[in-house]
Amino acid sequence: MELDFSPVWKGWPQLLEGALITIEITSISLLLGCFLGLLVGIGRLNPARRFIYVVCTAYVAAIRGTPLLVQLFILFFGLPHFGLLLPAFLCGVLGLGVYSGAYVSEIVRGAIQSIDKGQMEAARSIGLSSSQAMLEVILPQAVLRMIPPLGNEFIALIKNSALVSLLTIHDLMHEGQKIISISYRSLEVYLAIALIYFVLTGITTLALRKLEQHLKAGGMVQ
Amino acid sequence: MTNTTATNAAIIRIRGLRKSFGEHLVLNGIDFEVMPKQVVVVIGPSGSGKSTLLRCCNGLEKAEGGRLDICGLTLVNDGLMLPDADLNALREEVGMVFQSFNLFPHLSVRDNITLGPRKLRGLSHAQAQIEADVLLKKVGLTDKANAMPASLSGGQKQRVAIARALAMKPRVMLFDEPTSALDPELVGEVLQVMKLLASEGMTMMVVTHEMGFAKEVADVVVVMDDGAIIESGPPETIFSRPSQERTRHFLQAVLTKA
Numbered sequence: 001m002e003l004d005f006s007p008v009w010k011g012w013p014q015l016l017e018g019a020l021i022t023i024e025i026t027s028i029s030l031l032l033g034c035f036l037g038l039l040v041g042i043g044r045l046n047p048a049r050r051f052i053y054v055v056c057t058a059y060v061a062a063i064r065g066t067p068l069l070v071q072l073f074i075l076f077f078g079l080p081h082f083g084l085l086l087p088a089f090l091c092g093v094l095g096l097g098v099y100s101g102a103y104v105s106e107i108v109r110g111a112i113q114s115i116d117k118g119q120m121e122a123a124r125s126i127g128l129s130s131s132q133a134m135l136e137v138i139l140p141q142a143v144l145r146m147i148p149p150l151g152n153e154f155i156a157l158i159k160n161s162a163l164v165s166l167l168t169i170h171d172l173m174h175e176g177q178k179i180i181s182i183s184y185r186s187l188e189v190y191l192a193i194a195l196i197y198f199v200l201t202g203i204t205t206l207a208l209r210k211l212e213q214h215l216k217a218g219g220m221v222q
Numbered sequence: 223m224t225n226t227t228a229t230n231a232a233i234i235r236i237r238g239l240r241k242s243f244g245e246h247l248v249l250n251g252i253d254f255e256v257m258p259k260q261v262v263v264v265i266g267p268s269g270s271g272k273s274t275l276l277r278c279c280n281g282l283e284k285a286e287g288g289r290l291d292i293c294g295l296t297l298v299n300d301g302l303m304l305p306d307a308d309l310n311a312l313r314e315e316v317g318m319v320f321q322s323f324n325l326f327p328h329l330s331v332r333d334n335i336t337l338g339p340r341k342l343r344g345l346s347h348a349q350a351q352i353e354a355d356v357l358l359k360k361v362g363l364t365d366k367a368n369a370m371p372a373s374l375s376g377g378q379k380q381r382v383a384i385a386r387a388l389a390m391k392p393r394v395m396l397f398d399e400p401t402s403a404l405d406p407e408l409v410g411e412v413l414q415v416m417k418l419l420a421s422e423g424m425t426m427m428v429v430t431h432e433m434g435f436a437k438e439v440a441d442v443v444v445v446m447d448d449g450a451i452i453e454s455g456p457p458e459t460i461f462s463r464p465s466q467e468r469t470r471h472f473l474q475a476v477l478t479k480a
Contacts, residue, residue: 121282122324122383126338126390127314129306136337140328 007183008192011175018175019196025092025171026161030154032097037104042134044109056105063102069163071095076167092164092171100157107149111142144215151208155201162197172196233258233293233394233425234279240287241274248274249285250449256394256442259423263436263457266446267472272429273321275446276396279427280316281309292316293393314342317387321399323379325371331358331382332367335389342390350389357385361415377408381415388419395419397428433476437461445469 008015043049043056063071072095079086086094115138123133165174176193180186232255241249248271256262264272277283278290281297281304289299293315297304304312326334335357336350345353358364361381371379380400387395397416401409413435420426420439430436436443437457444454445466452466464470 116322116324118320118322118324119326122318122320122326124310125280125282125313125316125318126386127310127312127342128338129310132341136341137326141326144328 003188004185005188005192007179007185008188011179011183011189014175014179015172015192015196018170018172019200021170022158022161022172023200025089025096025164025169026154026158028093029096029100029161030157032093033100033104033153033157034150036098036101037106037108040101040105041108041112044105045112060102060105063099068095068099068160069166071099072163072167088164088167088169092161092167092169095167096157096161096164099160100153103153103156104150107146107153108142110149111145112138114145115141147208147212147215151205154204154208158200158204159197232256232291234427235291236275236288237290238288239275239278239285239290241271241278241283241285248449249278251288252449252451254444254451254454256425256427258393258425260441261420261426261428261439262442262444263440264427264429264444264446265431265433265436265472265476266452267475270446271449272446273398276398276427276429279394279396280313280318282318310342314338314390315393317390317392317395319380319383319387319395319397319400321402323371323376323383323403325379325382325386327371329371330367331363331369331371331374334371334382335386338386338390353389354385357388358382360388360418361385362411375408376404377411380404380412384412384415384419394425394427397426397430399429399431401430401432431476433461433473445472447472 040056040059043052044060047053072091075086075091075095076088079091119137119141120130120133123137124130128136161171162173165171165177168174172193176189180189183189234256236252236254239249239252240247250271252271252275254262264275266272274283278285278298279292284301284303285298286301290297293312295304295308295312297309297312303309325331326337329337332351332354335354336345336347339345339350339353340347355364355367358367361384363378363381363385366374366378366382371382374382384395384400400416401412404412409432413432416426416428416435417439428435428440440457442454443457443460445452445460445464445468447468452468453460453464460469461473464473
């Protein structure tokens with residue numbers, strides 16, 4: 001069998017446009033995921049605040065226990081049954097963000113719980129309220145510990161975003177499939193798509209490594 | 223340093239304090255008082271409830287029974303704690319120094335000290351810094367203001383922790399085994415700062431195994447065992463003529479080790 005990459009060269013601008021959509025959609029979902037993850041992660045710290053704890057725990061269980069694809073389809077194909085027709089892009093962002101939030105919340109919770117309890121005690125003993133202590137003392141330290149696992153989560157999110165091509169969003173995967181449907185060169189195009197995803201995740205990995213080194217150099221991380 | 227004005231109202235008054243962790247009774251009816259400007263040193267074998275007693279005094283542990291008044295407020299009465307807002311305000315008046323320092327590792331030495339005053343006493347950055355530098359001078363660490371805690375020795379860390387507690391201008395200082403985590407050669411520098419505070423009239427309650435410090439600085443030595451105070455009195459009495467067999471045993475064990 002002979003490989004013919006000419007459809008890839010010809011479709012290059014189209015693939016790059018798709019990659020931009022992929023970057024856009026993962027970045028927005030990432031922000032949403034971090035925001036949700038922070039709230040839910042903190043919400044799960046204290047079982048004594050029963051209602052918040054139960055809601056947050058149920059969210060994490062439901063999201064982690066079901067496939068992302070099913071969640072996306074429920075948003076995209078299911079919600080219109082209730083008269084709620086969301087644009088595909090919004091469905092993609094919501095689906096990925098809500099999915100990612102569940103995992104980020106576990107990262108947040110783990111990082112906060114890994115901070116020595118003496119830190120909270122010291123903060124409280126000078127008179128800070130529990131939210132002041134969380135904001136000024138615990139979170140700044142916990143955030144640093146979140147960076148490596150968050151890096152993994154970001155990378156997973158970039159790759160998972162390929163699923164939104166099934167919601168008619170013109171992301172990298174979708175654009176590739178369009179090229180395949182005209183050229184029938186599936187292997188070549190999929191290889192090209194894989195390479196672009198690899199570059200995106202690679203850049204993310206490098207950026208996070210730099211960030212960590214920078215923080216270590218500043219004495220922020222031991 | 224001996225406090226003779228016993229007519230002053232006690233700054234800490236504890237009556238029948240009880241606390242347990244699960245089945246284990248840690249404090250079994252503690253009664254005692256600390257007068258203003260007094261230095262009270264609490265000694266006793268490990269597991270006797272000394273640290274728990276100290277931690278009850280600023281609400282880090284909740285006593286289930288009895289009553290504890292401190293700085294004019296009832297911190298706990300029959301298991302009922304002071305509401306959170308009042309507790310936070312109270313803690314500003316009760317400084318605490320921990321065995322493991324608990325400095326904030328993400329903040330410089332100076333920022334460790336200024337955090338409380340900025341957030342709680344409403345000081346500006348500049349004002350808080352001026353105060354912090356005065357405190358750093360007091361604990362002999364002027365040159366470490368911009369250092370990060372990770373770069374300090376244990377003794378330096380503990381002196382910063384003392385400065386951090388003092389920055390809130392507390393009326394009482396609680397010390398929970400402040401030198402137990404230190405290398406022997408670093409103990410002296412911390413004790414020296416504590417002696418300085420005592421000589422300035424700071425009211426102090428100190429849990430420690432430093433018998434030399436107790437002898438030299440304490441107005442009252444309290445001996446605890448098994449969640450109860452077995453005896454208390456001036457250091458001369460406790461160290462030379464203890465009335466309890468258990469005190470004698472404990473002192474023998476500690477002093478022969480030293």
